[in-house]
Amino acid sequence: MIAVGLILGAIGLADAFRPLLAPRRQWIVLAAIAVVVFVVGLVAGSPAAAVLALVCAALWVWLVPLGGRSRAGFWPAVGLAVVCALCLALGSGEPTAGVLSSTWRLHSPVGPVSLDQSILVLGIVVFLLESANAVVRVALAEEGVETPADPDPDPGIAESPSSLKGGRLIGPIERVIVLSLTLATAYPLLAAFIAAKGIVRFPEISRDSGTGNRAEYFLIGSLVSWLQALAGAFMIWWAFAGFGR
Template sequence: MSWIALLLIGVGTVDFAHAILDPLRRIRWVPEAIGAVVVIAFGLLSALFGGDLAAVIVIAGITVLWGFLAHQPQGSADNPRPGLPLALLGGTIFLGILLAPVAGEVAGPVAAWADGAPWAWVEAARPEVVLLAFGGLLVQISTGNVVVQLVLDVAKVANPLDGVDGNNLKGGRLLGPLERLTIFGLGLTGSIAAAGLVVAAKGLIRWPELQSFRGENRGDGEGPSINDVTEYFLVGSFVSWMTSLVTLALVIT
């Protein structure tokens, strides 16, 4: 699973770099270059040489391609083909699972660090699992938001609150990563039931906000309907949860 770990690290790095750099000044190739360099660096630090090194280079290329497909140039319209990056990511992960038996084992400095880490679960886990967990953490931070938006675009579920004053659901960009990190972290510790409580808590917290969009509660009867807002909330939430759970499954299986 070392190849999948590098893929998650690369994709997560690209999306995190976009999240940090895009609000400042978007330079088209910088996040993709950072992601490719990080993939190659982790591949070398994991002592993935020979045939594995060729796979590392391919993964770096896929990381760059993901960045260009999933993130549109500044000033451009919405992604015209949101299904392409999703197909690329899903297909590559599926192929990585099929090729997992031939992927090299993580060794070198990464394995040495995992063996000497002060945390019991890291020391007990195989280096591949530690690398997967690190990639999974990166995915929860930024890639989850990107995947959610791409799925919403594929399903043609637009944000009904765009351009509406007092967008009550805009906090999802921040709450989403926190929620995914919580679910992912609890899952790593074996507390799947506690992760379910996080999901339930989000629904309870958002319920009053969703109810505020009922026609009789809005007074003027204008603006987005509760059906549109609920659809947007549910689709986004389920995709976010699935991103976290699928990543968790890759790590613990």
């Protein structure tokens, strides 16, 4: 499970810093992230997992640029899902035996949490914050769905932004909420939250120009976003349920 945490964490950290830095400085920060990931894997007793994480992160950064279409379409996201599933399926379920693993002590409402489990949860959360946005953008681009513009701009605003903007911030918060409610088995609250989003967006979707752009944008973006959060919850459940077996 530590391999999945390192892979998702490395990709998430890389995507979090890429939009904030100039291209020349990006590689310095990415190299620093690579060193941190490798050191974590080393002290956790799993250098092979760290190497795999760095390879996956390098391929992701190359294939999924944040400012344009993916070089390989939606396949990098599919490949990442397959790699994570294989790592969880082939993992022994036993904690690693590194220097930090033997001294790690973390208690939670569900009992003691190992270093491997902590890295997995942290990696999933980091991935959902920014990289999941990239996956949503790739899905929208592959389906040819453009960000709908506001048909009735406010004359009091110099540059009227899209009425559906804000997804870059709303999306991560939404995915963390879906992840948390799913792990807490608060399914009625999860259903209410999803329904509430539809109600809030309904006035904007109802003003669709007739092309279906707003409805398609909302449905594809939301479903892909929720699917990633649910997949993260499933991986955490899988790792915790199979731990020590």
